[in-house]
Structure formats: structure tokens, C-alpha cells
Amino acid sequence: AIQMTQSPSSLSASVGDRVTITCRASQGVRNDLGWYQQKQGKAPKLLIYAASSLQSGVPSRFSGSGSGTDFTLTISSLQPEDFATYYCLQDYSYPLTFGGGTKVEIK
Amino acid sequence: QLQLQESGPGLVKPSETLSLTCTVSGGSISSSSYYWGWIRQPPGRGLEWIGNIFYNGNTFYNPSLKSRVTIIVDTSKSQFSLKLNSVTAADTAVYYCARRIAVAPKYAFEIWGQGTVVTVSS
Numbered sequence: 001a002i003q004m005t006q007s008p009s010s011l012s013a014s015v016g017d018r019v020t021i022t023c024r025a026s027q028g029v030r031n032d033l034g035w036y037q038q039k040q041g042k043a044p045k046l047l048i049y050a051a052s053s054l055q056s057g058v059p060s061r062f063s064g065s066g067s068g069t070d071f072t073l074t075i076s077s078l079q080p081e082d083f084a085t086y087y088c089l090q091d092y093s094y095p096l097t098f099g100g101g102t103k104v105e106i107k
Numbered sequence: 108q109l110q111l112q113e114s115g116p117g118l119v120k121p122s123e124t125l126s127l128t129c130t131v132s133g134g135s136i137s138s139s140s141y142y143w144g145w146i147r148q149p150p151g152r153g154l155e156w157i158g159n160i161f162y163n164g165n166t167f168y169n170p171s172l173k174s175r176v177t178i179i180v181d182t183s184k185s186q187f188s189l190k191l192n193s194v195t196a197a198d199t200a201v202y203y204c205a206r207r208i209a210v211a212p213k214y215a216f217e218i219w220g221q222g223t224v225v226t227v228s229s
Contacts, residue, residue: 001170034215036154043203043219044146044154050212087154091207091214095169096156 002026002090006099012107019075021102023088028068032092035064035073038101039084047086048073078104109134111204111220119198119227125191129204129220136185137162142207143187144216145178147200155200159207160187194227201225 003026013019023033031051036044046055048064051071061076075082083106088099115127129143136143145157158168160178168176172191180187191198201224205216 031212032214036216038154043205043222044216045219046215046217049215049217053213055215055217089154089156089216094167095171096159098154098156101153 001095002029002093002097004088004090004097004099006086006088006102008102009100010103010105012105013078014107015078015080017078017107019078019082019104021073021086021088021104023066023071023073023099025069025071025090029090029092031067032090033064033066033071034089034091035062036087036089037082037084038087044087075104109206109218111206111218113202113204113220113223115223115225117224117226119194119225120229121195121227122193125189125194125198125225125227127189127202127204127223127225128186129188131185131187131206136180136187137182140208140210142167142209143180144205144207145189146203146205146216148203148222149197149200157189157191157202196227199225199227 005024033051035048038044052064063074065072085101085103110132112130119125142159144159158178160166177190201222203222204220206218207216
């Protein structure tokens with residue numbers, strides 16, 4: 001199975017900060033990678049698919065980049081509603097595998 | 108607006124079978140563009156993919172659970188179901204059903220149910 005390693009596992013940031021989360025795959029996944037946001041007690045929500053495509057309705061401050069094994073989720077200007085846990089998911093091959101998550105907390 | 112709703116017992120005894128159903132409303136379950144999946148999240152932990160099913164019954168399972176998992180689809184009822192047998196406390200989790208789009212280049216779980224808590228305890 002492809003292992004997805006996310007970093008950092010948590011971070012503290014202030015409103016307005018630029019935040020970057022990375023995800024590394026143990027083998028290449030082309031660009032078949034998505035990013036999900038999960039708020040406490042809620043289901044995950046798709047933010048980015050195909051590594052860099054913004055899901056409909058998601059604010060443009062979210063962006064994704066990367067291909068192969070290294071991927072990045074960037075929030076250009078953190079907003080209060082962005083405090084949540086973020087997960088990457090490789091959708092390249094079965095079994096589908098999630099990263100361990102990055103919890104974004106208020107500084 | 109397509110919606111997914113999980114249903115099933117919230118408490119299962121150890122060694123018994125966990126059974127959950129996901130009901131799809133507001134759209135068709137019989138589309139070649141989508142797979143239907145189950146994902147779980149143990150308390151305080153990350154997400155784990157359990158398996159996917161296509162409307163024709165083709166399934167894909169996580170090898171870590173494959174010997175205990177069965178996913179079936181009932182297109183007449185717009186439902187798909189999860190069975191996990193021989194459960195232990197480690198199977199205690201929030202279980203989500205989700206629709207996975209599989210139309211290149213978009214492969215992603217784009218619609219999720221709200222999740223249902225299943226506790227394994229005697």
C-alpha cells in the first residue's frame with residue numbers, strides 16, 4: 001500500500017497567516033491526490049482534487065500543488081473558519097490511503 | 108442535491124457483525140461515473156478507507172479489513188451496505204459513507220454522509 005506522510009501533524013497560526021501543509025507519498029501517485037478539511041464533529045469536505053483543482057464552492061485562498069510524490073496545500077490568508085484538520089488522500093491506486101492529518105489551531 | 112445518510116445500530120457486541128446502510132437520495136446510484144465508499148474514523152484518530160463498490164457490484168476493499176468486510180449495493184432501494192464481522196473494540200469509530208467521482212481527472216470523495224457512531228462493547 002502507498003503510505004502518505006503529512007507534515008506537520010499540527011500547527012498554530014493567526015488569522016491572516018499563510019499556511020502550508022505537505023503530503024509525501026511513498027511512491028508516485030501522478031496527480032491523483034485530494035485534500036480534505038474536517039471540522040470537529042463533521043464529515044470531511046473536499047477542497048482540492050487532482051492535486052491542484054479547486055472543488056466548486058471552495059474559496060480561492062485554498063490552493064494545491066505537486067505531482068508524483070510531493071504535494072502541498074496552501075491557505076493564502078487563514079480565516080477563522082479555516083481552523084480544522086486537513087487530510088490528503090491518494091486516489092491513484094487501491095487501497096486508497098489518507099495522510100495522518102494536520103490540525104490547524106489558533107495561535 | 109444528492110445526499111447520503113448512514114443508518115444502523117450504534118452499539119455492537121464484540122465478535123458480532125457490524126451492519127450499516129447508506130441511503131442515497133436526490134440522485135441515481137446507478138451511474139458509471141461514481142463509486143460508493145465507506146470510510147471510518149476511530150475516536151481522536153485519522154481517516155481509514157474501508158472499501159468502494161460500483162453500481163454493478165464490483166468491489167474494492169482495504170486489505171487490512173478484507174477478510175472481514177463485505178459491501179453490497181441494492182440499486183432498487185438506492186442503498187449500499189457495509190458488513191464487518193468479528194468486530195472488536197478497535198472497530199469502534201465514526202463510519203462515513205461517501206460518493207467517489209471517477210471521471211478523469213477527477214477522482215475524489217466529493218459527497219459525504221454525516222457519519223454514524225458505532226461502538227463495540229459488551
